[in-house]
Amino acid sequence: MVTHVTNPPLIQPPTALLPRLVVAEAALGLVGVILARLAGIELAPDIAALHRSLVTGIVATGPLLVALAALATSRLKPVARLRDAAIGLFGDFVVDAPQPALALLSLAAGVGEETLFRGALQPWAVAAWGSGWGWAVVSLAFGALHAASVSYVAMATLMGAYLGWLSSTHGLAAAIVAHALYDWAALATLKRLARRRRRGSGGTRTEA
Template identity: 35%
Template sequence: MPNIMENQPAASNAFFRIACYFEGSLAVLALALGWLADLDPFASLAFSEAALGIGLFATGPLLVLFFAMQQLSYPPIQKIRELLLETLGARLAYRHWTDLLILAAIAGFAEEALFRGFLQPWLENGWGASVGLWVSNVLFALVHAVTPLYAVLAMLMGLYMGVMLDYGGERNLLVPMVIHAVYDFVAFVVILRDYRNRAR
């Protein structure tokens, strides 16, 4: 019978593939919904150095909050940390940092295509900017609701990215995509580091 330890890298490989496929499928869903609604989810996506720079700079406040929360002993936050270590940490333990970068990039691209590329503008077209921003991010929170506090934090992060979508008065989907991807990458690295340190 194979040793359990021998199966862990294979399980990690399987999780990584499934996670990439699942996240990527959200971009396909955005395209399908956009086709049905006659709305191009990538209409506001424009590659520019300015948008890239804004996205990188705008990730800073979120990362400051992320690292600040790492130091808090508030039980609901500790619960989130433990949950992420037990789930993501264990499943990413055998991944290289480049794998984390790939997964974060796919998640940032696909989730933003769905929530900020399709859902927010679609709701805006029917009910106005405020409804589009809030409702799209309530839904964003619900799909991230691993704990009640995590859902609230996801909604706040989503609202931030929804506002940054129109930073400077010119809508560009690249900005929230960069914010989302960079934040996820840093979070993955920290979770993986903490899990490996604990496993020593």
């Protein structure tokens, strides 16, 4: 009797998802371009103002990095729970990912998500419901896209509101730069925290 030996299915490492995520983020940008074109929204920046928008985007990353540092180091229990949840959800994905891959994903997220939400949806929503409601609705939609947990949705909604304000006052390019730089810093920080946890050195102690 011949016995057939079946090899166990190969389990892909979490980092194997990186190319798919980059494509997915780029697809969001493509959807944004299509929607903007259908709505008659101009996405191309004024070349004369582009340099100023890029510089503004870099500067505007500062408050986001301050918030990130607080999230990474705070000993307050609610913040620590959010940090632990992020490590649990994404730690395995980023811990072994090379930095260039994380940078590419961050760039794709910045361009793709901002083109869709701030480039296409926000101008359309503002035209339909006014600046306040349009800004709020798109910020909530941005938070809903990041529905990993209730706390994460709240944080993403606040970030969406900030990026929406930045885009409306300083241009889409500024929001893209700030988003991409923040994501890169956040992924690098998460990678460091996940490595620390894997080494068994323990996380940041929490207190009430």
